[in-house]
Amino acid sequence: MADTDPPGTAARRAALRLLDAVLRKGLPLESALASATRDIERGDDRAFAHAIAAEVLRRLPDLDALIDGATAKPLPDDAKARTALRIALIQPLALGTPQHAAISTVLPLVDGGPKRLVHGVFGSLMRSGAQLPPTPSLPAAVALRWAEAWGDGMAEAAARAIAAPPPIDITLRDAGRDPAVTAEWAERLEGVSLAPGHVRIPAGSSVPDLPGYADGAWWVQDISATLPARLLGVGKGRHAIDLCAAPGGKTLQLAAAGWSVRAIDLVEARLKRVRENLARTRLQAKCVTADALTFAPPEPVDAVLLDAPCSATGIFRRHPDVLHRVRPRAIEGLAERQSAMLARAADALKPGGTLIYSVCSLEPAEGEGVTDAFLASHPGFIADPVAQEELPEGFAPDAAGRVRVLPGTLADAGGADGFFVARFRKG
Ligand SMILES: C[S@@+](CC[C@H](N)C(=O)[O-])C[C@H]1O[C@@H](n2cnc3c(N)ncnc32)[C@H](O)[C@@H]1O
Numbered sequence: 372m373a374d375t376d377p378p379g380t381a382a383r384r385a386a387l388r389l390l391d392a393v394l395r396k397g398l399p400l401e402s403a404l405a406s407a408t409r410d411i412e413r414g415d416d417r418a419f420a421h422a423i424a425a426e427v428l429r430r431l432p433d434l435d436a437l438i439d440g441a442t443a444k445p446l447p448d449d450a451k452a453r454t455a456l457r458i459a460l461i462q463p464l465a466l467g468t469p470q471h472a473a474i475s476t477v478l479p480l481v482d483g484g485p486k487r488l489v490h491g492v493f494g495s496l497m498r499s500g501a502q503l504p505p506t507p508s509l510p511a512a513v514a515l516r517w518a519e520a521w522g523d524g525m526a527e528a529a530a531r532a533i534a535a536p537p538p539i540d541i542t543l544r545d546a547g548r549d550p551a552v553t554a555e556w557a558e559r560l561e562g563v564s565l566a567p568g569h570v571r572i573p574a575g576s577s578v579p580d581l582p583g584y585a586d587g588a589w590w591v592q593d594i595s596a597t598l599p600a601r602l603l604g605v606g607k608g609r610h611a612i613d614l615c616a617a618p619g620g621k622t623l624q625l626a627a628a629g630w631s632v633r634a635i636d637l638v639e640a641r642l643k644r645v646r647e648n649l650a651r652t653r654l655q656a657k658c659v660t661a662d663a664l665t666f667a668p669p670e671p672v673d674a675v676l677l678d679a680p681c682s683a684t685g686i687f688r689r690h691p692d693v694l695h696r697v698r699p700r701a702i703e704g705l706a707e708r709q710s711a712m713l714a715r716a717a718d719a720l721k722p723g724g725t726l727i728y729s730v731c732s733l734e735p736a737e738g739e740g741v742t743d744a745f746l747a748s749h750p751g752f753i754a755d756p757v758a759q760e761e762l763p764e765g766f767a768p769d770a771a772g773r774v775r776v777l778p779g780t781l782a783d784a785g786g787a788d789g790f791f792v793a794r795f796r797k798g
Contacts, residue, residue, distance in 0.1 A: 385420035400692040428691040528779030566763030587652035595790035606630030609673040617641030632656035681730035685789025738791030
């Protein structure tokens with residue numbers, strides 16, 4: 372950083388590195404954060420760099436349309452000047468930063484480069500009163516892929532859902548299916564409940580400061596992500612394996628519902644988070660670092676939950692980077708690995724046991740495609756259709772008894788992550 376840089380420039384430089392990591396290197400925003408903000412001392416500056424990058428990713432096609440409308444010759448997609456302009460524009464247009472602060476801290480990012488162009492385009496857009504459209508636009512390739520898979524209405528609902536970060540959902544440890552306990556917590560947390568054991572609070576709430584967090588009375592988990600464990604019901608001491616467990620939301624649900632749980636994850640550092648979450652909530656599970664593609668339990672078990680690693684396109688509201696870095700070829704590769712994991716999961720079950728497969732993906736190849744192929748290649752398994760009564764209000768099984776959650780679900784109550792769940796029984 373140059374000594375003459377205005378205060379706040381470091382945060383914009385970090386935002387530039389973050390956007391480069393996502394858009395050029397294809398990395399998840401969260402995993403690029405530590406390295407991109409390494410030279411920033413203050414936590415609020417690091418948070419601001421993150422907020423700028425996330426908001427640019429939320430509104431990227433709309434920002435680019437403004438930039439293209441104000442430049443005689445389109446800037447290349449990966450030009451530093453384009454990224455600098457995205458960072459400068461998003462601040463007054465969405466984050467409330469005064470125009471002069473936004474541009475003065477962005478110009479040093481293009482030192483020795485097209486500074487005048489960046490200044491000129493920013494100035495002319497601001498003078499003309501440029502605004503972002505009220506409904507964000509999806510990247511064209513994503514809009515096309517999702518409209519083809521699910522119809523235009525889904526793509527429109529997804530676009531509406533990007534506009535703002537979603538609310539925070541909480542799963543209660545001790546509520547079980549008792550509506551009175553849930554109602555009590557909804558009041559304490561000043562939230563609303565959309566299902567037994569669930570409370571929804573506004574986006575941006577400071578989670579560790581809320582009542583019950585330090586005592587481990589609840590954990591953060593989107594309502595869609597609660598469905599797989601809900602569909603296994605109460606455990607009564609029976610044995611379950613959570614095959615890709617970290618950070619552990621479903622392990623905690625299963626343990627709280629009385630299952631004897633073995634939590635597996637490939638990545639030891641991620642399994643550490645499961646252990647921390649178990650310690651905080653005072654729940655029990657055996658944590659094992661292992662590869663789901665080769666793991667075999669000592670004895671077959673009553674239930675296996677495979678919440679497989681996936682494109683994560685269902686959580687685009689929280690992680691808008693997925694909209695820009697997940698490509699069709701990657702989705703194909705993920706579906707192959709999910710099929711291999713599901714076959715392995717099937718081997719771990721007792722006869723009569725229940726297998727749950729889930730992904731936080733909006734790609735049919737990773738959901739319906741994997742489960743259709745599984746049933747076709749595993750004649751010893753049958754689909755175990757989900758009944759409407761098993762699901763929270765606002766969710767519904769599809770014609771085959773699987774649960775496909777699309778954008779637009781619970782739209783009036785703050786939405787839900789995109790998700791897919793299927794249940795099978797071993798004959
Ligand atoms: C979708 S996340 C799981 C979320 C978790 N079920 C929950 O509810 O908190 C996928 C997890 O799979 C793990 N994973 C990826 N490849 C794996 C493998 N081959 N074997 C086991 N775990 C794997 C990742 O480390 C990651 O923690």
